Amino acid sequence: MSLIRFGLDAAYPVVLAFAISLAAPIPFANGVWAEASASGDTRLMTPLLRGVGAHDPRGRLDPEKLPWRAVGKLQAVSINVRASCTGTLVGPSTVLTAAHCVYNPRTQTNFLPGSLHFLIGYGGSRYAGHAIGVKIETGPGYDAGRPEATMGSDWALISLDTRLGSPDRVLPIIGEPPQVGSYVMLGGYQQDHPLVLMADTECRIIERLIDASGRHLLRHNCAGTGGVSGAPLLTEIGGRWYVAGIDVAAQTGVASGVAVVPDEVRKQF
Secondary structure, eight states: OOOEEEETTTTSOOOEEEOOEESSOOOOOOOOEEEEEOSTTOEEEEEOOTTTOSSOOOEEEOTTSTTGGGEEEEEEEOSSOEEEEEEEEEETTEEEEOGGGGEETTTTEEOOGGGEEEEESOBTTBOSEEEEEEEEEEOTTOOTTSTTTTGGGOOEEEEESSOOOOGGGOOOBOSSOOOTTOEEEEEEEETTEEEEEEEEEEEEEEEEEEOTTSOEEEEEOOOOOTTOTTOEEEEEETTEEEEEEEEEEEETTSSOEEEEOTHHHHTTO
16 A cells, blocks of 8 residues: 555554445455354354454444534445445535545446435434435546555545535534544444444544555544445534544454545635
């Protein structure tokens, strides 16, 4: 991986996987297992979710409470593949997510905007609002064929056909990225709990990274797995919540991942 690293534990190896949840059977090697002792000499092998590890700190949250009222489930539906990610309302009709969430690996092009569905306040069979994409803008320089090298551009803005964001459903984007050691939260609609909002609310920024193009990233120790791609890395300043990053990758075997610093996104507003 072509990343320059600065932080608390820059010598710690990072093996990352993109955390989109694919409903179609696209193979993905995880290869990490937790061993649990059983009776006698028998051992039960339990697969570890990438980005979570052996001890899962995530909990279920109410999608109608702050700051989660701005966070929704993003679904891409096409003939050949279905995908699920997480997104955030950063404007009344604008969703911020990961660029690889709007990319169809089967056709090797972006999904058509009209195939993207965003559900706000989603919990099981109920949701507070639904909108369909009408326009997609991805980060400059993002290349799905070189995802690690262009990771800092792995963001997308989706314009919706309906205004879903009241003032308390829109989250602002932070002006300056949080420092190493800052407390953050990460939550989204994840592959092991696709119908409810799950979040790690007590984690930190542990490292700053720079991709091959010089764009900035944040590594965190929040737990999150497939489906959490595009979710906001949230930080609180002066009693107000901000989007400090866009989650794009998960580390194999432990609670950790990487988020894009949304400085280029902020310039769009």
